[in-house]
Every structure is written in structure tokens, then in C-alpha cells.
Amino acid sequence: MDLAEIKVINTQVQNWLATAVNELRQNLDEQLQVRTKSGRNDLVTNFDKGTEHFLVEQIHHAFPEDQIVSEEGFGDRVQSLQGRVWFVDPIDGTMNFVRQRDDFAMMIALYEDGQNVLGYILDVMQDELLWGGPSVGLHVNQQKITGPANQPLAAGLLGVNGPMFALNREHVRDIAFASSGARIIGSAGLEFQRVIRGRQVGYISHLAPWDVAAGKILAETAGLSVTTIDGHPLNMLESQVVLVITRRALPEVQKIRQS
């Protein structure tokens, strides 16, 4: 795709997100229907489903050739990253949405032949859209921003997955103790946003494709490293333990994991 085409798509996506978020905000006081999925802390609500249905419909209508990977089942059974593939997470941080009505995000990402094109993380309650990609740069709402300083591990806070931190899985506790401190927010999108904005030096969690797709594009555009915890490239069709971190802290993390 050339830049002109990417800009047209960007305008469309921002319009869809604005419509979806207005709809969500207007109905926030409506009856919330909460169901569990894989376990008591894996939730889905009528709002997740309604928002995903809306966004998937817009994409399918505008780009019928494209494939969509999404959380709640309205997307396609995507087997390959060939061509254009979208990733939709209607409410990232559903537990926060249910318990707090805050600290959740809407996320959309677009890849072409497996390459980063556009990523969107919308902090719904703060009304703050972090968006961009390699050809358009990084933006918060209408403002262009630059990537974070290249801090060492000890000079920054580390976002972590709670159980991985508590049980020291993949050395996450050891890594966090070498940072300025652990933080647990409960939304992968908002954790990525904090790393990209320089509020955290990194973030480690076990994530599904829709949890990481937008964050990866934005973080790499910001000059950050995004890999599996072992340092391998992500497989965008599988769940995996993801490490997003400054380039300076990356070898420090690898050293802790090998010790």
C-alpha cells in the first residue's frame, strides 16, 4: 500500500472507533451481561460482543477481501498472514471494564503480508487514542509524538502479568525486582501505551494475537523491541509470552533469564 491509501484507511478506522466509543459510552449505564469463558476470571460482556460485531462489520463492508482476527468470534478463521489481516479487540481489559468501568481499551491493527501497517489503542475513559505505524509515525489524538527514551531496566517501572510475577514464571519476578518496581494495570493495550509513552520501561505478559497486534506496531514504530520472552519474533496467529522493552534493557532482561 502507498501512503495515500494508508491515510484513507486511517481516516476510516478513526471514524469507526469514534462511532464505537460513542455507542459504548452512551450505553454504559445499561444492563451489563457478563459471562465467563475459560474460567471465573475470563469474562465477556454484551459490550465486547456488540462492539466487535460493529467493528468487524465495518471492516468486512469496506474491505471484503481482507481477513479479520478477533477475540469474540465475529472475525474469520485466519490461517495465514498473506494479504491484509486485521486484528480487533473490542474491549481489552474486560475485567477492568466490568469491575472498574475504567482502564480498558479498544484496539485495532492492520498488517499486510505480516508487516506492520497501522495500530490503534483507544483508552476509552481518558478519550485518548494512540495511533500510528511505520509510514505515518506516532500520534496521540491529533498530536504527533516521539518514542520513549532508551532507559535501562533499573530506571523504569515494569508492567507485568500478575500470576507470572507472583509465581516467577519465565523469571518475571526476578526481572521486575531489577526494575524500579512492578505495576499491574490489567489491560495489555494500556500497558503497551505506558511503555510507548515512556511511563514504563517494559511490559511482560502472556498475550493472544488481538492483545498484542496494535501494541506491536506502535511499539516498534516507537523504537522499542517486541519479541517473545525468548527473544524470537512473534507468531501473530498464536498466544505467547510477549516482552516489549527498550533496546537498552533488552540484554539486561536476557542476562537475568540466563542466570
Place this chain on the structure above:
Amino acid sequence: MDLAEIKVINTQVQNWLATAVNELRQNLDEQLQVRTKSGRNDLVTNFDKGTEHFLVEQIHHAFPEDQIVSEEGFGDRVQSLQGRVWFVDPIDGTMNFVRQRDDFAMMIALYEDGQNVLGYILDVMQDELLWGGPSVGLHVNQQKITGPANQPLAAGLLGVNGPMFALNREHVRDIAFASSGARIIGSAGLEFQRVIRGRQVGYISHLAPWDVAAGKILAETAGLSVTTIDGHPLNMLESQVVLVITRRALPEVQKIRQS
């Protein structure tokens, strides 16, 4: 003190906080001078000191008979809770202030003969002042609010101290795993605020008197339980492990600790 006197004091305190927060916001881009105190992750800045100095001066000037317990040393050497005792934390969450310029609070509390009078937690970047006490009720900025629903442990998120959670000190990991999930924000005041607003079912951390003084008044006004982790009344002149939680979840926590 009668209600009229408490209301006069409340107006004064809100004016001091407004002045202090304006001063802080206007100078946020100034040179930050950061020093470590007890260890590499125990920080103090020129902003902590300047804000505390200002607030302590206002209190001493307005109420020369009163005593002040404060974090950075401008207060008094308080040995007793007799009479009126103020607690001042100029920047609660100094690590967040330094690393994120967000998620920190200014806190003031007033006790008389050890009894709750007035508490203030000001979320500086959200410009949200949670304030109140037993005789004036609970408020967010100009709006009166009610306390949270009396949720069981499994129905809410639990704010935790990172190392206590990771190392299962005082069974904090076991307790968090029985909740909807752990969250780590890094500011005691903002954790108390989340419990009081119903965003979290509880919060557990090792806290100094200035970390807990305002939160205790507000949480008890909201109908929450505030004790040591062992269920004892707090000693407001010592550091201790503090548990703030709904009355319904309190016996669940005690049961987990005894098992």
C-alpha cells in the same frame, strides 16, 4: 469540634491544596532533583520537599497548637495522638511521580484525640479530590458520593504491594488469587481511592502513618474496614501492614490467612 468549625477548616484545607497543586503543575517541567532515601527505589524530590514545606507552614500558621506528622521532616516529632494531629504526604507515589508524572496524590488528614475528622486524597493529574469525614460525608470535588457496594473477595480486584504479592508475605498472594485479580498502582492514596470508589474490593500494603491517615478516614466514612493485616486497630504513629477491605470480604481474608 463542632460541624461549623470542621467546615471552616475544610475550606482552608481545600484552598491550601488548590494552591499547592497549582504550584506543582506550573513547575512540573522544571528541573527535577531526585535523591534516594533508604534504598534505590525510595525516592524524594525537590517537589516533595517544597510541597510539604508549604502545607506544613499553612497548618502551623493557622493552627499553632496543632501537631503535624509528615513524610519529609518539616513536621513535628509527634509522640501522642492527644489533641489535634495532622498528617501530610506531599507526594504519595513519588516513584510514579518521577517515572510517570502521573498516578500520584497529595494527602492531608486531621485527627482529634485519635478520632477521624477530615481526610483528603488529591489525584493530581486527574484533578480529582476525594475528601470527607464522619461529620461531613464523602465527596469527589463538589459532588457528594456514597460508599461502595459490600462485595465479596471473589467479586473484586485487589490492590497489592508488589513485593508482598510476589513473595506471598502475610499470605498476600493467596488472598489476591482468591480475588478477581491483583492490581499494583504504586500510590497508597490512589489505591484507597479505588477501594472507596468501588473499583477494588480491597488493598493491602506496608504503610507509614502519612500513607494511610487520609485513606483511613475516608474508607471508614465509606463503611469499609481498615485494620492491620491481623485485624487490629491501626497505630497511627507507626508503620504497619494495612488491610482496607469491604466488611463482607474481611472474614474471607482472615480465613485464607488462617488456612
